[in-house]
Amino acid sequence: MEAQALPKIVTVEESHGGAGFLRDYVFSTDHKVIAKQYLAVGLLMSLIGGFMAYLIRVELAWPGKPLLGWGFIPPASYLALVTMHGTIMVFFVAMPILLGAFGNFLIPLMIGAKDMAFPRLNMLSIWTLVVASTLLIVSLLVPDGAASAGWTGYPPLSAVPAYTGNYWGINLWLLALALEFSSFLMGGINFLTTAINLRAPGMTLWRMPLLVWLEITASAIFLLSVGPLVAGSVMLLLDRIVGTSFYNPAHGGDPLLWQHLFWFFGHPEVYVIALPAIAIMMEILPVFARKPIFGYRTIVY
Amino acid sequence: MISAWFPANVSTYGGQIDHVINLIFVIVAIRFVLAQGAIIYFAIRYRRKPGSKAYYVHGEGLRQAAWILVPALLVLVCDLAIDAAGGRAWETVKGSLPPPSMAVQVTGKQFAWLFTYPGADGRFDTGKTLTEDTLYVPVGQVVHIVLQSDDVIHDFFVPELRLKQDVVPGRKITAWFEVTKPGTYEIACSQLCGPAHFGMKARLVAESPADYEKWLKSERTAAEKKTARVATANPVNG
Numbered sequence: 001m002e003a004q005a006l007p008k009i010v011t012v013e014e015s016h017g018g019a020g021f022l023r024d025y026v027f028s029t030d031h032k033v034i035a036k037q038y039l040a041v042g043l044l045m046s047l048i049g050g051f052m053a054y055l056i057r058v059e060l061a062w063p064g065k066p067l068l069g070w071g072f073i074p075p076a077s078y079l080a081l082v083t084m085h086g087t088i089m090v091f092f093v094a095m096p097i098l099l100g101a102f103g104n105f106l107i108p109l110m111i112g113a114k115d116m117a118f119p120r121l122n123m124l125s126i127w128t129l130v131v132a133s134t135l136l137i138v139s140l141l142v143p144d145g146a147a148s149a150g151w152t153g154y155p156p157l158s159a160v161p162a163y164t165g166n167y168w169g170i171n172l173w174l175l176a177l178a179l180e181f182s183s184f185l186m187g188g189i190n191f192l193t194t195a196i197n198l199r200a201p202g203m204t205l206w207r208m209p210l211l212v213w214l215e216i217t218a219s220a221i222f223l224l225s226v227g228p229l230v231a232g233s234v235m236l237l238l239d240r241i242v243g244t245s246f247y248n249p250a251h252g253g254d255p256l257l258w259q260h261l262f263w264f265f266g267h268p269e270v271y272v273i274a275l276p277a278i279a280i281m282m283e284i285l286p287v288f289a290r291k292p293i294f295g296y297r298t299i300v301y
Numbered sequence: 302m303i304s305a306w307f308p309a310n311v312s313t314y315g316g317q318i319d320h321v322i323n324l325i326f327v328i329v330a331i332r333f334v335l336a337q338g339a340i341i342y343f344a345i346r347y348r349r350k351p352g353s354k355a356y357y358v359h360g361e362g363l364r365q366a367a368w369i370l371v372p373a374l375l376v377l378v379c380d381l382a383i384d385a386a387g388g389r390a391w392e393t394v395k396g397s398l399p400p401p402s403m404a405v406q407v408t409g410k411q412f413a414w415l416f417t418y419p420g421a422d423g424r425f426d427t428g429k430t431l432t433e434d435t436l437y438v439p440v441g442q443v444v445h446i447v448l449q450s451d452d453v454i455h456d457f458f459v460p461e462l463r464l465k466q467d468v469v470p471g472r473k474i475t476a477w478f479e480v481t482k483p484g485t486y487e488i489a490c491s492q493l494c495g496p497a498h499f500g501m502k503a504r505l506v507a508e509s510p511a512d513y514e515k516w517l518k519s520e521r522t523a524a525e526k527k528t529a530r531v532a533t534a535n536p537v538n539g
């Protein structure tokens with residue numbers, strides 16, 4: 001049998017006809033480029049979140065002492081560290097890497113599609129995440145301090161600026177999160193449409209690789225659960241900026257409303273993060289065991 | 302059991318809570334040893350050796366899927382056992398309110414706990430209340446605490462009592478406990494409430510009923526003396 005000629009491997013620049021940095025990267029709709037952009041955001045944010053973890057742990061180990069590479073940490077700053085570390089790691093490291101990077105890169109490849117169903121929506125989703133990440137970093141530098149009401153942001157602590165002393169810190173935190181949610185809403189729609197519509201002929205759903213199954217399940221879970229939190233975040237922002245009382249009991253609101261809206265999303269969110277990681281495990285193990293995964297159908301169910 | 306490492310339990314329902322934790326610990330420990338043991342055993346026993354052939358088991362079909370479904374069913378059974386024990390503990394601690402010997406209003410605010418005792422008439426609304434920064438209670442009697450917050454969400458937590466209750470502004474939440482052993486126990490705020498959250502602590506002092514009555518009487522007398530002093534120092538028409 002004659003060996004087939006291998007496909008020619010082209011660089012990103014060559015595949016776009018060498019159109020310049022902006023065209024090749026910023027305005028690229030190619031799923032692999034976008035996947036790598038998600039990875040870059042995730043890794044960059046992980047450096048910041050990781051450094052915060054170092055500060056938290058060393059402060060706990062030697063409280064009150066100046067830290068190497070930083071200095072003293074006053075109590076309000078410690079709370080901001082804990083808040084921002086949690087937010088960054090969950091929303092700007094885990095989700096971009098597990099869903100954005102692995103999903104965008106692998107789903108089209110694994111189902112035999114040329115690209116995602118909506119390449120330009122894909123581009124918009126990574127732009128949105130970049131804007132969200134920038135807002136979050138900026139929120140670290142505002143004069144009243146970064147958000148310090150915990151990554152779960154319970155009101156009234158988070159709803160009344162006087163209770164934390166943060167004004168723009170928490171406002172920008174909320175805006176960054178709202179943008180991050182929209183980014184992944186767009187991505188989720190893309191993943192689902194791609195997996196449902198763009199499979200190669202002959203690939204039934206039951207023949208899809210497990211990673212595709214789990215990524216689209218995670219996307220579906222995210223789409224179904226994030227709505228209440230987006231609404232809740234807008235309500236919290238209105239409470240802070242306009243003076244509404246969704247969560248302020250002094251004027252008829254209920255702090256528990258936020259808790260319900262947040263955790264309606266919060267629990268499914270941990271599955272959104274766990275499923276892609278489990279999927280990666282279930283793809284790699286069979287390769288090295290040199291046999292297909294046991295119980296593919298049961299796993300999908 | 303793991304509860305041997307916990308702070309000493311001085312509450313009548315603490316044992317139930319510790320039981321739930323111990324139950325979860327035992328179930329998880331057994332499953333952990335079995336699961337990890339199986340993985341390690343199989344990884345070594347069926348490792349790649351020259352001359353060994355890999356055997357493909359597809360796992361499709363009910364008979365093979367049973368290898369996944371039966372352990373899943375066992376997990377469910379363990380879950381239900383935990384739910385039953387947890388439900389009983391929940392019913393005791395949060396679902397029931399035994400008739401109290403006394404009640405105290407507990408107010409959490411940024412960043413302190415205040416304890417308001419009723420006046421000698423047993424009421425909170427006749428202006429003869431006593432406000433303290435330490436919670437004194439008699440041992441062996443059911444105490445009700447009515448929790449309220451002036452500002453943000455706090456959490457009233459006494460580890461030795463195994464009692465933890467969020468204090469939510471806009472609500473009055475009644476919790477109960479009965480201390481079994483005299484002593485001084487720390488009350489900590491367990492819900493992030495602002496920059497000085499760490500320091501928001503108070504003390505629970507449990508004494509014999511006789512000592513408690515003595516304390517209460519002396520506090521009431523001191524409060525009355527203070528009111529009298531203030532009244533003579535600032536006469537209304539002066």
